[in-house]
Amino acid sequence: MHDFMRAIVIYRCAEPAMSQNFVSPDQIRAWFSRAMSDMYKSEVPLYDTLLDLVAQVNAQTLAARPELAAQLARTGEIERLDIERHGAIRVGTAEELANMRRVFAVMGMRPVGYYDLSPAGVPVHSTAFRATHEAALQASPFRVFTSLLRLELIDDAALREKAARILAARRIFTARALELAARFESQGGLGDADAREFVAEVLHTFRWHGEATVSLDDYRELHGQHRLIADVVAFKGPHINHLTPRTLDIDAAQAEMPRRGVSAKAVIEGPPPRNCPILLRQTSFKALEEAVSFIGADGQAAVGSHTARFGEIEQRGVALTRKGRALYDHLLNLARGRSSGAPHEGNAAAYRQTLQECFAAFPDNYAELHAQGLAYFRYSLTGKTGAPAGADSRTLIEQGYIRYEPLVYEDFLPVSAAGIFQSNLGDKTRAEYAQNASQAAFEQALGAPVLDEMTLYQDTQDRSLAACLQALGAQTGAVAA
Ligand code: OOG
Ligand code: NI
Secondary structure: OOHHHHHHHHHHHHOHHHHHHOEOHHHHHHHHHHHHHHHHHHHOHHHHHHHHHHHHHHHHHHHHOHHHHHHHHHHOHHHHHHHOEEEEEEEOOHHHHHHHHHHHHHOOOEEEEEEEOHHHOOOEEEEEEEOOOHHHHHHOOOEEEEEEEOHHHOOOHHHHHHHHHHHHHOOOOOHHHHHHHHHHHHHOOEOHHHHHHHHHHHHHHOOOOOEEEEEHHHHHHHHHHOHHHHHHHOOOOOOOOEEEEEOOOHHHHHHHOHHHOOOEOOOOEOOOOOOOOEOEEEEEEOOOEEEEEEEOHHHOEEEEEEEOOOEEEEEEOEOEOHHHHHHHHHHHHHHHHHOOOOOOHHHHHHHHHHHHHHHHHOOOOHHHHHHOOOEOEEEEEOOOOOOOOOOOHHHHHHOOOEEEEEOEOOOOOHHHHHHHHHHHHOOOOOOOOOOOOOHHHHHHHHOOOOEOHHHHHHHHHHHHHHHHHHHHHHHHOOOOO
């Protein structure tokens, strides 16, 4: 850039009038989510097949279940369904993670939750970047499961140092992307041209690169320690490794997959099928084997391969309260204990049966989930008028002035995530890392605390009830308690 242009840029940054026309972070996120999906379609053609399959299953489900269609129309989820996706990436250093947080902040995405994957033999810990307010989630629910490699869990000191050296030398963001993130921070927003440029610049970070940054020997050494380490360390950046659409019927989608030439993993992660879906159910199919050119001797490239990218679909159900989540964790552990550990190809049918039996103890209708405080809900007015002044919320619900709808789970599940990692890492060996949760270390690397998802669900639930009470209070002339 010429110096006089740089001067103009600096002048524009300092110009307060610029702050008038910022693009909303929700809009930037929606653009970015769309751009990622288009990029992934061109990189992994099977993803397009998956989108097609999910769209078909969703249309069939909505046609066959008008009560579900009506519920999703009331909560607004039906409008976001077609654009709903999550992605996943893995970064290598604290600096990369901290910059990722700054970049996602431009799109209104904050780090929510802490996930420790080390007990499952995956040397990472993670968070989910996502929108937090229900209105923003409605505009674009795009989320990214983001994992930080934990080199400190690698026992081979020489390899650990080599990996750290390789990672220290790479730059996963373009200079321009970071410049625009800094501008967002100092101005409090980005104008239209900046926002569009930002999306295009940040997209580069998540691209697949067919050229490794290391030799085939180094790759093999990293891979020998853990496949995940090779995936993070040997490449230029954190390629998006999957993009997951949301289906309304994961069992139907799973059954349809082989008919379309997609071979899904044997077991759907998460709770069993239910009338009232809770949390999250997920299934994935294997990574593609992709040709990679490694740095060879005398500048000659050496050809090898790597498997990084895979496909996944998910069905989302109601978010659980701490009490509901404790019951979920208890029943899942029970099922896994009874079938001696994590489910696999060989015991899939028996595991499904056991899971179903264990989860019989989890109430399966919304009235019961609501009454027992097991799940979060969103309250709305039914339209019935003449509510008695001063009536409490319970009475207003019982008398049909206020109804409640399940509040959808926006997050992830550590045991499920471990299952997804493992099935796609492909190797049977499951190195055990001792229980090693370290939220403090993760937050230190991130440069900020992660948000507590329970607080977010509670806030949304509270806001919806307060709005109902206020509206009814305005009708009766008295604000209800
Ligand atoms: C992330 C695996 C976890 C999910 O949906 O739980 C995940 C990864 O493989 O990087 O995507
Ligand atoms: Ni996923």
